[in-house]
Amino acid sequence: MKKQSQEGLTVKKSENFSEWYSQIIQKAEIVDLRLGTKGFIIIRPFGALAMENMYGIYEKELQRNGHKPVIMPSVIPESNLKKESSHVKGFTPEVFWLETDKDDEKLALRPTSETVFTPMFSYWIRSHKDLPLKLYQKGSVFRYDTKSTRPLIRGREFNWIEAHNAFATKEEAEAQVIEDIKMTETVMHGKFGIPFLAMKRPQWDKFAGAEYTIGSDVVMPDGKLIQQPSTHYMGQIFSRAFEATFTDKNEKEEYLYTTAYGPAISRILASVISTHGDDKGLVFPYCIAPLNLVIVPIYNKKNKEKVLKYIDKIENKLKLMELKFEVDGRDDYSPGWKFNEWELKGVPFRLEIGEREVKNKKLTLFIRDSGEKINISVSELKNLNKLGKEFDDRLLKNSEKLMRGRIVNCKTKKELEKAMKDGKIARVDWCSINEEGFGCAEKIEKDVLAEVRGTLANKKEKSKGKCIVCGKPAKEIVYIAKSY
Amino acid sequence: MKKQSQEGLTVKKSENFSEWYSQIIQKAEIVDLRLGTKGFIIIRPFGALAMENMYGIYEKELQRNGHKPVIMPSVIPESNLKKESSHVKGFTPEVFWLETDKDDEKLALRPTSETVFTPMFSYWIRSHKDLPLKLYQKGSVFRYDTKSTRPLIRGREFNWIEAHNAFATKEEAEAQVIEDIKMTETVMHGKFGIPFLAMKRPQWDKFAGAEYTIGSDVVMPDGKLIQQPSTHYMGQIFSRAFEATFTDKNEKEEYLYTTAYGPAISRILASVISTHGDDKGLVFPYCIAPLNLVIVPIYNKKNKEKVLKYIDKIENKLKLMELKFEVDGRDDYSPGWKFNEWELKGVPFRLEIGEREVKNKKLTLFIRDSGEKINISVSELKNLNKLGKEFDDRLLKNSEKLMRGRIVNCKTKKELEKAMKDGKIARVDWCSINEEGFGCAEKIEKDVLAEVRGTLANKKEKSKGKCIVCGKPAKEIVYIAKSY
Numbered sequence: 001m002k003k004q005s006q007e008g009l010t011v012k013k014s015e016n017f018s019e020w021y022s023q024i025i026q027k028a029e030i031v032d033l034r035l036g037t038k039g040f041i042i043i044r045p046f047g048a049l050a051m052e053n054m055y056g057i058y059e060k061e062l063q064r065n066g067h068k069p070v071i072m073p074s075v076i077p078e079s080n081l082k083k084e085s086s087h088v089k090g091f092t093p094e095v096f097w098l099e100t101d102k103d104d105e106k107l108a109l110r111p112t113s114e115t116v117f118t119p120m121f122s123y124w125i126r127s128h129k130d131l132p133l134k135l136y137q138k139g140s141v142f143r144y145d146t147k148s149t150r151p152l153i154r155g156r157e158f159n160w161i162e163a164h165n166a167f168a169t170k171e172e173a174e175a176q177v178i179e180d181i182k183m184t185e186t187v188m189h190g191k192f193g194i195p196f197l198a199m200k201r202p203q204w205d206k207f208a209g210a211e212y213t214i215g216s217d218v219v220m221p222d223g224k225l226i227q228q229p230s231t232h233y234m235g236q237i238f239s240r241a242f243e244a245t246f247t248d249k250n251e252k253e254e255y256l257y258t259t260a261y262g263p264a265i266s267r268i269l270a271s272v273i274s275t276h277g278d279d280k281g282l283v284f285p286y287c288i289a290p291l292n293l294v295i296v297p298i299y300n301k302k303n304k305e306k307v308l309k310y311i312d313k314i315e316n317k318l319k320l321m322e323l324k325f326e327v328d329g330r331d332d333y334s335p336g337w338k339f340n341e342w343e344l345k346g347v348p349f350r351l352e353i354g355e356r357e358v359k360n361k362k363l364t365l366f367i368r369d370s371g372e373k374i375n376i377s378v379s380e381l382k383n384l385n386k387l388g389k390e391f392d393d394r395l396l397k398n399s400e401k402l403m404r405g406r407i408v409n410c411k412t413k414k415e416l417e418k419a420m421k422d423g424k425i426a427r428v429d430w431c432s433i434n435e436e437g438f439g440c441a442e443k444i445e446k447d448v449l450a451e452v453r454g455t456l457a458n459k460k461e462k463s464k465g466k467c468i469v470c471g472k473p474a475k476e477i478v479y480i481a482k483s484y
Numbered sequence: 485m486k487k488q489s490q491e492g493l494t495v496k497k498s499e500n501f502s503e504w505y506s507q508i509i510q511k512a513e514i515v516d517l518r519l520g521t522k523g524f525i526i527i528r529p530f531g532a533l534a535m536e537n538m539y540g541i542y543e544k545e546l547q548r549n550g551h552k553p554v555i556m557p558s559v560i561p562e563s564n565l566k567k568e569s570s571h572v573k574g575f576t577p578e579v580f581w582l583e584t585d586k587d588d589e590k591l592a593l594r595p596t597s598e599t600v601f602t603p604m605f606s607y608w609i610r611s612h613k614d615l616p617l618k619l620y621q622k623g624s625v626f627r628y629d630t631k632s633t634r635p636l637i638r639g640r641e642f643n644w645i646e647a648h649n650a651f652a653t654k655e656e657a658e659a660q661v662i663e664d665i666k667m668t669e670t671v672m673h674g675k676f677g678i679p680f681l682a683m684k685r686p687q688w689d690k691f692a693g694a695e696y697t698i699g700s701d702v703v704m705p706d707g708k709l710i711q712q713p714s715t716h717y718m719g720q721i722f723s724r725a726f727e728a729t730f731t732d733k734n735e736k737e738e739y740l741y742t743t744a745y746g747p748a749i750s751r752i753l754a755s756v757i758s759t760h761g762d763d764k765g766l767v768f769p770y771c772i773a774p775l776n777l778v779i780v781p782i783y784n785k786k787n788k789e790k791v792l793k794y795i796d797k798i799e800n801k802l803k804l805m806e807l808k809f810e811v812d813g814r815d816d817y818s819p820g821w822k823f824n825e826w827e828l829k830g831v832p833f834r835l836e837i838g839e840r841e842v843k844n845k846k847l848t849l850f851i852r853d854s855g856e857k858i859n860i861s862v863s864e865l866k867n868l869n870k871l872g873k874e875f876d877d878r879l880l881k882n883s884e885k886l887m888r889g890r891i892v893n894c895k896t897k898k899e900l901e902k903a904m905k906d907g908k909i910a911r912v913d914w915c916s917i918n919e920e921g922f923g924c925a926e927k928i929e930k931d932v933l934a935e936v937r938g939t940l941a942n943k944k945e946k947s948k949g950k951c952i953v954c955g956k957p958a959k960e961i962v963y964i965a966k967s968y
Contacts, residue, residue: 032607035561035600037561038588040558042555042556042604044554045553045619048621049552070526070528071531071532071643073519073521074624074626075521075524096584097582097583098593099581099583109582116519120519135529137532139624140624157557
């Protein structure tokens with residue numbers, strides 16, 4: 001028996017989320033921070049396998065919606081990056097530059113790739129017949145962030161997908177924005193169990209170079225919001241900067257309408273961990289779990305052979321299914337130690353197989369989220385994927401319920417202050433999310449240390465009240481919260 | 485009908501391979517070089533989808549052999565990169581450095597990742613029970629190459645997999661080297677149809693920091709060799725530099741034995757294109773083709789509806805199979821134009837469906853490699869994956885035959901010169917691949933403009949002759965060729 005004590009969590013999620021998060025990502029072997037390079041982390045096999053599954057689901061959905069993959073360079077020539085003025089202004093301060101020979105053009109590590117996609121569009125698109133063009137790439141992007149970094153949440157390198165699309169008309173481009181929100185809905189909410197508010201950002205908070213931005217706000221257990229996939233409607237801003245034109249139906253030269261969509265897989269993993277985890281550790285949704293099932297043998301010297309032989313049989317049955325499983329055959333750990341480890345690592349199902357199970361021809365199935373143990377027959381193993389689907393449905397319902405409970409209507413600044421203290425998301429009447437509302441937002445930021453996140457993008461909400469700050473007639477209902 | 489003329493190949497592969505390669509990779513829309521940044525290219529959807537399939541097959545094989553994925557940062561701190569002296573010397577001249585603030589340690593874009601994996605091994609491995617540890621990552625690496633670049637073959641950024649492994653003993657580490665050669669055999673040769681010579685490199689040509697290197701040499705149509713996956717046996721060189729130790733079975737502190745394996749997917753794609761392509765264009769192996777099958781409808785105004793309805797039925801059948809296919813329904817291109825385009829792009833199978841096919845309840849299947857057209861019934865569609873396997877077998881047999889024909893035994897320098905002129909690989913008696921043989925290799929390089937590539941790594945070949953250069957008794961049989 002291994003002498004070394006088990007490194008379980010020493011805090012409760014509800015009592016100190018920040019410390020819980022720090023511990024869980026390291027103790028469950030999702031990341032390793034010991035390389036010691038600020039903002040650059042290592043994602044270990046358990047995290048990398050989950051991300052591989054998440055990428056797979058996302059890419060399938062993108063391809064189903066007509067997107068095709070491309071591989072762009074990780075670098076962007078200076079002249080490209082600096083072509084669109086508001087984009088430069090927004091991104092240049094946090095760009096990593098490469099040291100290059102004086103004969104070579106200066107190169108930046110890509111912080112995002114509009115300035116490579118847009119000029120290429122002008123080669124790939126001649127006429128409206130080549131449209132729409134919907135592309136995506138997966139990979140790393142880099143931001144020389146001076147703010148504090150936080151593993152998987154904010155780093156100097158992160159792993160994402162960026163889709164870049166070109167259209168013949170404003171209407172088609174804006175329909176893509178809606179399709180993007182639906183993809184977030186289908187994948188992040190529907191599959192990964194992470195509900196979100198699709199927020200049309202205030203003008204002062206849009207992407208550098210966009211006409212407008214829709215961000216998906218996910219709530220963390222501490223009540224703070226974190227921005228997940230965002231979509232940017234660029235209109236013709238980038239296509240004008242890069243002279244990216246096409247011949248329209250009337251044989252007229254016209255600028256392209258472009259959009260961009262960016263789900264950051266590493267950051268979504270942070271939300272998955274934070275949303276579904278509990279005081280015992282991680283809880284991975286079945287559909288993205290690095291392991292769906294672990295088998296823990298329970299034996300002594302006398303019955304070891306018998307138990308392992310029985311497990312062999314079970315293994316052969318499981319191998320015929322689409323299922324990732326592992327038999328934890330380590331001899332120097334006790335079954336109890338293994339139970340704790342796999343619960344910490346969030347494996348959805350565990351089969352406990354010992355003398356009793358062999359004798360009764362029954363299996364003991366432990367279910368991670370509910371903590372239940374049920375008895376199933378060998379023939380019921382074929383239902384595991386169905387049970388997995390139910391597992392994910394439970395996680396989803398639970399997170400939806402938590403999200404709903406977070407939102408409170410606030411009519412006064414006092415109510416707003418209380419809501420922020422309670423870790424809630426406030427729904428308030430607001431003068432405007434155009435530039436004229438910026439002053440009110442600044443007040444909120446200063447007085448309540450919270451941010452105006454925007455208006456609902458996928459549902460029209462009308463206000464009949466007055467702005468919670470300036471008292472002018474409210475044009476909008478906005479959501480206010482603290483954020484990462 | 486589209487007026488624009490079709491951009492077919494204007495040279496034959498056998499007559500001017502270099503120009504053929506330049507044309508094919510651009511005209512078949514594999515890469516785009518128009519970003520204009522030396523050594524950084526764009527891989528377009530047809531190339532990216534093929535690479536995705538290649539990555540998938542390679543990763544499956546790595547995981548089958550016990551490797552697990554990790555995601556390491558794209559950067560390496562200067563102090564790590566410079567820890568192992570021969571490694572620094574070999575790599576530093578071609579490293580991209582980032583411009584960092586004076587408070588931050590200098591960072592390099594990773595040229596390869598031994599100097600990150602090895603120090604992490606010392607955190608992840610405590611005792612022999614944690615061994616072997618077999619990890620891999622996929623992603624980009626960067627080399628600030630001053631030599632000429634060539635799309636997919638030699639670039640400043642390329643897409644690869646690097647596996648890094650740690651073992652308790654020399655024997656186990658060397659067994660991994662053999663397993664790596666077998667993986668190249670299974671995947672690159674067996675699946676992608678690219679035969680190779682597993683060459684133990686001369687000491688003067690090994691990886692910077694390795695005890696020895698095995699390179700997989702693939703022959704290009706011009707007779708030059710290109711290095712594909714290589715494996716490096718590091719012994720304890722890196723583990724000593726990074727103090728990466730473990731407790732062995734006798735409770736003794738010992739240095740790890742490490743190995744590294746690096747298949748460059750983008751470069752293997754270059755060999756796939758070069759090996760299987762012909763004067764009409766690309767020929768993708770079925771198992772990695774971005775599209776396995778394209779359906780080209782043949783109709784006129786009168787029978788259009790009937791033909792398309794029939795195709796709908798066929799589509800529904802194909803959707804039930806594991807098969808990537810597309811119906812080319814573009815109205816402004818003629819069937820003949822489409823035939824040429826899909827042949828240029830190397831799609832293995834094409835179904836031509838028109839009035840005749842509808843009437844006879846037969847389908848016309850065009851097979852890209854042989855150029856044959858055969859008639860199949862609708863029920864025979866279920867054999868497509870089997871036909872695909874046969875397709876790949878034919879490509880494999882053909883490339884093996886070409887490879888065998890390339891190798892010639894040379895007894896004199898004159899024979900060697902002739903062999904090099906004829907684009908052959910010479911098999912010659914050689915004094916030594918240790919440092920004492922370097923002088924002879926330099927002579928060959930100067931006089932014949934060819935390189936000593938090494939000895940066969942997976943088959944012992946004994947020489948009874950004399951070194952082709954110095955005339956001393958030959959310890960080895962080496963292979964000499966021109967190379968990329």
